[in-house]
Amino acid sequence: MTTSTAPARSGGILPPLRIGQHTIPSPVVLAPMAGVTNTAFRKLCREHGPGGLYVAEMVTSRAIVERNVEALRIVTFEDGESPRSAQVYGVDPATVAAAVRIIAGEGRADHVDLNFGCPVPKVTKKGGGAVLPWKRELFTRIVDAAVEAAARYDVPVTVKMRKGIDDDHLTYLEAGLVAEQAGVAAVALHARTAADYYSGTADWSAIRLLKETVTSIPVLGNGDIWSAEDALEMVRQTGCDGVVVGRGCQGRPWLFADLMAAFAGSDERVRPGLGYVAETIYRHGELMVEFFEDEGKGTRDLRKHMAWYLKGYAVGGDARRGLALVSSLAELRERLDALDLDQPYPGKDAEGQRGRQGSPKQPHVPYGWLDSRELSDEHRAKLLEAELSVSGG
Known part of the structure; x- marks a missing residue:
């Protein structure tokens, strides 16, 4: 492993992040990602950067209330995780409140984040995720219910959201004010709309506007953070109080070491050769x-991470296919040892876009959803179908 000497940008250094009574030494948050941010990946990221906030995969409030085994497994943390951070997705105020009471009341987590940012069609077409804040009264009731349920256990609640449904139906400034008034501990904005999905370039100017609008609690920025320098530049442009990192850390858990060094004012960066990458994979x-x-x-679940880890390195097709089919640790060790482990860091080829991206698309919303900001009886019935899965995008 080698380090670079890129200087930290002026104005990029931030103080610790306060989430309720919790102090996060470095203002860096791992975004919850379905099928990625399980206990294993969170622990790996924490080993590289022990000072951040690492959020578990999203669970639906309904699954928690019904005590679904997999949902409860997702909100079960290791002793060394602190603070323990869970993300809940819900569309019904009473169900969300009940789920928060279970998580907080049973001491399962120290912090609850509410998901209003999921752009996945299976969720938005039923009125959930990133399109829910369009129904302002429903959004308000859900946030109020969650904050009230968590308050008795002194567990802070935060909100993660997108800009809105599309550029003609933006909700983030109004939603930020509602969340602030409800007593949430922080708000995070993925600076894309549901229509953007993960495509194009995140609109960091929206984060700046949210920071100017919501003034009494931390505002966190999310979107297109592929390097520590990106994080520093986001802070410089927006004035945000911290960053949320999603796809940028896929196959690069050492990114958290870079981010924490940058926010501490250090120019030290992890630049791993293939040997270091191989040991991290193992x-x-x-x-x-x-x-x-x-x-x-x-080992089967590890397979999806291989392409992310190997991005930019000279690894042939046969070797890549073999690693994408491993079924045991012994096989994993053998295939990793067969690589040219003396390869140095390949530079920018190992960075940048990774994971799902897609292209802009017309958001899937319930018929008539955009006609009114109020929730109809028909749409209320439709929303109940949005909580059928345990975890989502």
């Missing part, structure tokens, strides 16, 4: 097996 595999308590399941 460590990830060990943690996956430990998490799933099944070697086959753990």
Whole structure:
């Protein structure tokens, strides 16, 4: 591993992040990502950057209330995780409140984040996720209910959202004010609309406007943070109080070391050769097996991470295909050892876009959803279908 000497940008250094009574030493948050930010990946990221906030995969409030085994597993944390951070998605105020009471009241987490940013069609077409704040009264009632339910256990609630449905139906400034008034501890904005999905360039100017609008609680920025320098530039442009990192850390858990160094004013950066990457992959595999308590399941789940880890490195097609089919730690070790592990860091080729991106698309919303900001009886019935899965985008 080598380090670069890129200077930190002026004005980019931030103080610790306050989330309720919790102090996060470095203002860096791991975004919850379905099928990615399980206990194994969170632990790996924390090993590289121990001072951030690492959020578990999203769970639906309905699944928690029904005590779905997988949902409860997602909100079960290791002893070394602190603060323990869970993200809940819901469309019904009473169900969200009940889920928060279970999570907070049973001591399952120290912080609850509410998801209003999911752009996945299976969620938005039923009125959930990033399109829900369009129904302002419903959004208000959900946030109020969650904050009230968590308050008795002294558990802070935060809100993560998108700009809105599309450029003609923006909700983030209004939603930010509603959340602030409700007593949430922070708001985070993924600076894209549901229509943007993960395409194009995040609109950091929206984060700046939200920061200027919501003034009494931290505002966090999310979108297109592929490097520590990106994070510093986002802070410089927007004045945000911290950053939320999603796709940029896929296959690069050491990004958190870079981010924490940058916010501490250091120019030290992790620039891993392939040997370092291989050892990180193997460590990830060990943690996956430990998490799933099944070697086959753990290594199979690791497969989707391989292309992210190997981005930019000279690894042939056969070797890549073999690693994408591993079924045991012994096989993983053998295939990793067969690589040219003396390869140096390939520079920018290893950075940049990764994970799902897609293209702009017309958001899937219930018929008539955009006709009114108020919730009709028909749409209320439709919303109940939006909580059928345990975890989502």
